[in-house]
Amino acid sequence: METGRLIVLTGPSGVGKGTLLRSLLQRHPELYFSISVTTRSPRPGEMDGKDYYFISRSDFEEMVKAEKFLEWAEYAGNYYGTPRLQVEEHIARGESVILEIELEGARQIGKTFPDALRIFILPPSLPELEQRIRRRGTDSEEAISRRLSRAGDELAAATEFDIQIINDDLENTIHRIEAALFTYNPPFPVGET
Numbered sequence: 572m573e574t575g576r577l578i579v580l581t582g583p584s585g586v587g588k589g590t591l592l593r594s595l596l597q598r599h600p601e602l603y604f605s606i607s608v609t610t611r612s613p614r615p616g617e618m619d620g621k622d623y624y625f626i627s628r629s630d631f632e633e634m635v636k637a638e639k640f641l642e643w644a645e646y647a648g649n650y651y652g653t654p655r656l657q658v659e660e661h662i663a664r665g666e667s668v669i670l671e672i673e674l675e676g677a678r679q680i681g682k683t684f685p686d687a688l689r690i691f692i693l694p695p696s697l698p699e700l701e702q703r704i705r706r707r708g709t710d711s712e713e714a715i716s717r718r719l720s721r722a723g724d725e726l727a728a729a730t731e732f733d734i735q736i737i738n739d740d741l742e743n744t745i746h747r748i749e750a751a752l753f754t755y756n757p758p759f760p761v762g763e764t
């Protein structure tokens with residue numbers, strides 16, 4: 572059986588990854604979103620098992636020791652990781668799996684899954700990135716400055732990725748991601764007899 576693809580969506584916090592992903596999953600229910608594990612506290616409206624699995628630092632460290640993560644990283648004072656088993660099962664079943672992760676984790680996936688399609692989402696500008704984080708209204712001033720101070724380094728890494736897409740107009744961006752997912756490196760030869 573054809574194995575599924577691993578797709579990585581990365582880019583600085585506030586660039587719109589979560590928003591883009593929600594739209595993509597609505598339009599393409601065949602994509603499986605890997606729910607990450609984190610030690611961050613839930614934001615209002617976030618649900619355990621839907622947005623993330625929220626666990627303690629000590630439980631996270633146990634999972635690291637037991638090699639339960641495909642990749643993991645510390646970001647803005649919290650741990651985040653992709654549970655290995657679920658992703659491997661879905662890929663083995665031929666399904667495409669999409670990860671929404673930060674830079675360090677995306678780099679790890681580049682090494683362990685060189686066939687993964689890794690997409691970097693860029694903001695139209697740094698001031699617009701800050702506006703988006705503020706408009707989201709979910710982060711403390713301290714969390715905002717940690718995220719912004721990380722953004723410069725993250726943006727400098729954009730060219731390490733297979734595809735770079737600027738999230739200006741949301742609808743346009745979704746179409747560009749769809750084009751990347753469904754035409755880039757197609758699993759079957761196109762137009763061959």
Ligand code: ADP
Pocket residue numbers: 582583584585586587588589590591703704706707738739740741744
């Ligand atoms: P991330 O998951 O990358 O941290 P979010 O998806 O939470 O980012 O988006 C951050 C904020 O930016 C949200 O308020 C979202 O509604 C807004 N946003 C996302 N994409 C766009 C866009 N193309 N234009 C304007 N605002 C956007």
Ligand code: 5GP
Pocket residue numbers: 582583584588607608611642643644646651652653671672673674675676677
């Ligand atoms: P947030 O706290 O805004 O939900 O996420 C902060 C950052 O962690 C975002 O850039 C998000 O993409 C990233 N992230 C979420 N889950 C994971 C994960 O499993 N692994 C890694 N490395 N990063 C993640």
